[in-house]
Amino acid sequence: MEREIRSNRILTLPAIIVVALVTQIPILLTLYYSMRRWIIVRPDLTRDFVGLAHYKELFTSSEFWIVFKNTLTLTISSLAACLVIGIALAFLLYRPFPGVGIARTLLISPFFIMDSVIGVFWRNVIMEPTYGLIGRVFKLIGLQVPEVLSQYPLFVVSLLVVWKWAPFFLLVTIAGLQSIPEEVIEASLIDGTSTLGRVFRVMLPMIMKYITISLILGLIFILKTFGLIFTTTLGGPGFASTNFPYYVYRTSFLGWNIGKGSAIAVILVIISLAILMTTFRLLRKSIVEENI
Amino acid sequence: MRNYVSMLIRIIVFVVALIYFFPVLWMILSGFKNEVDVVNPSLFFEPTLAQYRLIFSGRITHYFSNSIIITASATLLAMLLGVPASYGIVMMARLRKSGENLFFWFISTIILPEVCVVIPIFVIFNTLNILDTHLGLILVYTGVNTPIVIWMMRSFFKDIPIELIEASRIDGASETTTFFKIVFPLSRHGLSATILLLVIFIWNEFFFALSLTYYNAATISIHMATYMTQEGLFWAKMSAISTLAILPPIILGWFNQKQLIRGLTMGAIKG
Numbered sequence: 001m002e003r004e005i006r007s008n009r010i011l012t013l014p015a016i017i018v019v020a021l022v023t024q025i026p027i028l029l030t031l032y033y034s035m036r037r038w039i040i041v042r043p044d045l046t047r048d049f050v051g052l053a054h055y056k057e058l059f060t061s062s063e064f065w066i067v068f069k070n071t072l073t074l075t076i077s078s079l080a081a082c083l084v085i086g087i088a089l090a091f092l093l094y095r096p097f098p099g100v101g102i103a104r105t106l107l108i109s110p111f112f113i114m115d116s117v118i119g120v121f122w123r124n125v126i127m128e129p130t131y132g133l134i135g136r137v138f139k140l141i142g143l144q145v146p147e148v149l150s151q152y153p154l155f156v157v158s159l160l161v162v163w164k165w166a167p168f169f170l171l172v173t174i175a176g177l178q179s180i181p182e183e184v185i186e187a188s189l190i191d192g193t194s195t196l197g198r199v200f201r202v203m204l205p206m207i208m209k210y211i212t213i214s215l216i217l218g219l220i221f222i223l224k225t226f227g228l229i230f231t232t233t234l235g236g237p238g239f240a241s242t243n244f245p246y247y248v249y250r251t252s253f254l255g256w257n258i259g260k261g262s263a264i265a266v267i268l269v270i271i272s273l274a275i276l277m278t279t280f281r282l283l284r285k286s287i288v289e290e291n292i
Numbered sequence: 293m294r295n296y297v298s299m300l301i302r303i304i305v306f307v308v309a310l311i312y313f314f315p316v317l318w319m320i321l322s323g324f325k326n327e328v329d330v331v332n333p334s335l336f337f338e339p340t341l342a343q344y345r346l347i348f349s350g351r352i353t354h355y356f357s358n359s360i361i362i363t364a365s366a367t368l369l370a371m372l373l374g375v376p377a378s379y380g381i382v383m384m385a386r387l388r389k390s391g392e393n394l395f396f397w398f399i400s401t402i403i404l405p406e407v408c409v410v411i412p413i414f415v416i417f418n419t420l421n422i423l424d425t426h427l428g429l430i431l432v433y434t435g436v437n438t439p440i441v442i443w444m445m446r447s448f449f450k451d452i453p454i455e456l457i458e459a460s461r462i463d464g465a466s467e468t469t470t471f472f473k474i475v476f477p478l479s480r481h482g483l484s485a486t487i488l489l490l491v492i493f494i495w496n497e498f499f500f501a502l503s504l505t506y507y508n509a510a511t512i513s514i515h516m517a518t519y520m521t522q523e524g525l526f527w528a529k530m531s532a533i534s535t536l537a538i539l540p541p542i543i544l545g546w547f548n549q550k551q552l553i554r555g556l557t558m559g560a561i562k563g
Contacts, residue, residue, distance in 0.1 A: 005387055007467065011380030012394060015373040015438050022409070022435025023401045029412035092305045097298075103305050105546050106313035112545040113316070114496035116516035117534045121319055123520055125527055131331040133318070163312075175553045224405045227498035231517050245499075248407040253503060258411060265408045276403050280396075 027269060033262035040256040054263035063239050064247075064264075070154060071223070071243040078161040078222050079215065085162065086169025086214070091199065093170070094177035104174070111167035118160055119231025123149065127156070153233040153241035160228045165221070169214045176210030177203065216279045223272065244268045316538075323532035330528040343532035352533055355515040359495060361426055362511060366433035367490040373434065374441025375483070379475065381442065382449040395446065398439040406436070406499045414503060424508045432500050437490050444489065447554070448482025449475065485551035492541040512537045 034054055038047045058064045093104050110118070129135045129145045138145045148156055180203060188202045204211075226245045229235055235242035235250055242250065248268065252261025310317075322330050324339040347353075377398075385391030413432060414423070422428040452475060460470040476483075501514045516537060519530045545552060 005384055008380040008384045008391075011376040012384075015377035015398075015442065016394075018373055018435050019398065019401055019438050022413070022432055023404065026409035026412040026416075027404070029415075030408060033411060033415075089305075089308070092301060097302055099302075099306065103309040104549070106309040108545065108549070109313055109316055109542055112492060112496075112541040113538045114513045114516065114541070115498050116513050117319075117538055120516055120519045120530065121315065121534055124530070125318065125322065125330075126315060131527075163315075171549070171553050220403050224407075224499075226407070227502075227513075227517075230498070230502070231520050245405050245407040248411075249499075249503070252411050253414075258415075262411050265411060268405055269408045272404055272408070276400060 030262045030265050030269075033258055034266045036259050038258040040258060050259070054260045055267075057260070058263060058267070063242075066239045067242050067244060067247045070239070070241065074154060074158055074161070074225065074243055075219065075222050078158050078165065079218055081158070081162045082166045082169045082218055082222075083211070083215065085166040087173050087211070089166075089170050090173035090177055091203075094174045104170075108167040108171055110164050111171075113164070115164075115227025116231050118164060119228050122156075122160060123232045149233055150237050153237065156232060157225070157229055157241050160232065161222055161225055164228070165218055169218065172210050172214040173207060176207030179210075180206050212282055216282065219275065219279070223275070244271070319531045319538075320535050321531075322528055323535045325528045325531075327526060327528045330531070343529050346529060347533055347536065352512075352515070355510055355512040356536070358426070358509055359511040359513070362429050362433065362509070363491055363494045365426070365430045366437065366494050367487060369430065369434040370437040370441050370490055371483075371487065374438040374486075375445055377438070378442040378445035379449055379471065382446055386454065395442065398442045401436075402439045402443065410500065410503050413500075417504060424505045424510075426509050428504055429501060429509055429511075432504065433494050433497065436500075437493065440490065440493070441486055444486045444554075445479070445482055448479040452478050481551065485548070485554060488544055488548050488551060492544060495541055 035049060035051055036047050037045060037050045037053075039045060089107060093100060093107070124132065126133045127148050129147055134148065135145045146152075184202065184206070185198070188198045193202065224245055225243060226249065229241060229243065229246045230249075233241040235246045239247075244264065245268070248261050248264045251257050251264060255261070321337075323343055324341070325337055326340055326342060329337050381391045381395050383391075385395070417423045417428050422431075456474055456478075457470055460474050465473065495511075496513060497511075498513050498517075501511045502517070505511070505514060512533075516530075516534065519526075519533075
């Protein structure tokens, strides 16, 4: 048995080394950088150890709290919208009828599109005020054309996140609904349960595990939203649509302040770990139970 | 009455699906227009291949070939690292709890946002002189996608009855033979689902490509971002390139929906 464990451990070794090199060591270095003063465009400044100064600066700055609020708003509102849209559509689509395949295929397509294409296309062809689709439509009905990108930046980002991620919720919920045994639904039909009663009291409880999984994975990925911001609002105007990932990029790659950018990254690691800990048991339960 | 209701629901479903898909449809159509026609929101126009001719005669192919090279190499490498590791973890977990812990360590790396590691990687790559090279991006993509392979393949390996593996051992087959003759054929759906997911993820990846490449190794995903400013006025050309850029993942996704459900939930749900 010992020999078998050893031979299996060798199989995992290359993966451990590469993953540690690419993800774990950089996190430690990020922590280290976050305590130094290091601004690439200011080579005259020495890279002094500044302790927690960057963190203190962040926690007392108003922009940090704006970003904090944006991240929260973006993540929660997008998740809620994805959940509602995904589940509602799944109930309409899970049973076969002529053309259901086409409808489902159309609906899930946005999920496979790269963020940069979604961003530039919506930004230009749809939201551009003069020639864009929105501009044309508003002019046609004789209304003032809105500058959506500067007036409702966070809403625009959230809209695109939902457009892309609701299909994911849809796919997973359909899988859940199709896993419900036919007899259960027949039994509730015989009992004379109303359609709404069947949906809320019979079907939804049975697909809770699927909904949980899509919520956790949705949370993980939506928290990382970056490309959709970079290619639409650039986090602006001001900090109006900057979330944490974009804040790190902005500080370290546009402002070239490596120290401060690293400090924001470390805070994001802590936030992610906190989310991981709270959802971990749920995740672990659903993964382990399903597979054993 | 019931029939009318379900008929009405079906019509609503199709209308909703069409509205949802409309931006994509609009993009595909715009790619077949002239630049003059593209601002005119009409569904009726004379289709032209001018934009596609422009693309294939220009430098855009550079970005596409970068995307293909990087996606193929990183997918292959992540599979080569992840599949044996995943198998090792499953076999280990049958005997001892530490296998599970190792597995959850891998999962925890998926959850961390990319921005938390990019700064040191940028600094290290700069020192090693591998910024803006295929090698650099392939290395990073391999590292961040290997845990996804491990996560997904685990659920497929766990489905294989241990009796089959033990029987093969009793017959005197070596571990390698057992893996290739018994385990591999039984998990091929898992392998194809995993490859599919990696190709979609890596092809579409934006953040690392943006931070670690400029031109030489820039992927099509990064090139598209330039259309938000200087080239943003050439909507027809932009739409044509977009159509080509989204085609591979969309087609893979369309034809593998069932496998994708299991893949996208990382094997947590059997689609």
